Amino acid sequence: MSLLSVRDLVTEFQSPSGTARAVDGVSFDVNPGEIFGIVGESGCGKSATCRSILRLFGGASAQVASGQIMLKETGDLARMHERELAQVRGRDVAFIFQDPLSALNPTMRIGKQIGEVIRRHRKASRAEAREAALQLLRDVHVTSPERRLDAYPHELSGGLRQRVVIAMALALRPRLIIADEPTTALDVTVQDQILRLLKERRDSLGTSIILVTHDLGVVSQICDRMAVMYAGRVVETGAVRDVLDAPSHPYTQALLAALPGQVSRDSQLIPIKGAPPSLIDPPAGCRFAPRCALAQPQCAIGAAPGLHSRPAAAEGHFDACILNEVSHAAA
């Protein structure tokens, strides 16, 4: 049974130019102990999908309009009252943002910040919380951890700050960590260290991780399964090897074809020709059709196509191209 099961999720952002359906009918599952990658061009709804899970929309005027977000043994997060959801945050599901500074309080020493996360959820004296914070800094391989406890965020490098954020995310031993481009702001060596740290956690404690990234190399290296998003929808999902070795949606195929060679470390997504559609007024039918080299007239008609499996596809490998659907209906 999956740990997290997202079904038909719809999330809307209000802006002066209208209502954008940043997430429009997204479904996926994350299994226990699995690293699930989400990729796609900028603005396709990766962050909005992740933020919807814990309703962390910052100052934006956004809401989960419909759908289910079932967390095993906890229930539907989409229906939960804010007060209940506040308990789930950190304790069951932790979030790691792209920019560690946005997650840290600039005026509070590191040790106190980590300690507060612990004290918010369980009884602990200040001294106990400080001891726990020290151990967490050791767990994330922060050098001179005693000294760092008394540092302020601005006194640390970007890599160290992200380790502190990870320490805070690990503090309550959540079952799921959502990491939204956790290494984008860091240099490549530090990126590798941070990703290794997350993988280590999964390997030792079986923590599930959702990892949003622009880097197909990262997905290929550390993720088990993945989803490719386009214009607010999942267009392909499956085991990483199946999707990367035998992509079946023309969008995934175009992303992979744009790479200079094989998927390798640092295979950043390269923009493909054309621009994604507006999410305020998306085109009918397949949203990728206007940019798709294989598009047929029927692709631009009706509702956006859902995920389905091709006859020869590996188990759990689905795509949302109606041409695949038509070709196997005819077979």
Ligand SMILES: Nc1ncnc2c1ncn2[C@@H]1O[C@H](COP(=O)(O)OP(=O)(O)OP(=O)(O)O)[C@@H](O)[C@H]1O
């Ligand atoms: N603060 C906001 N106000 C209004 N609309 C927003 C806001 N944030 C996101 N959106 C809408 O949601 C869409 C998806 O944004 P999201 O941040 O989820 O994309 P993303 O795939 O994570 O992109 P990136 O890779 O650049 O982080 C945007 O294209 C925009 O229409």
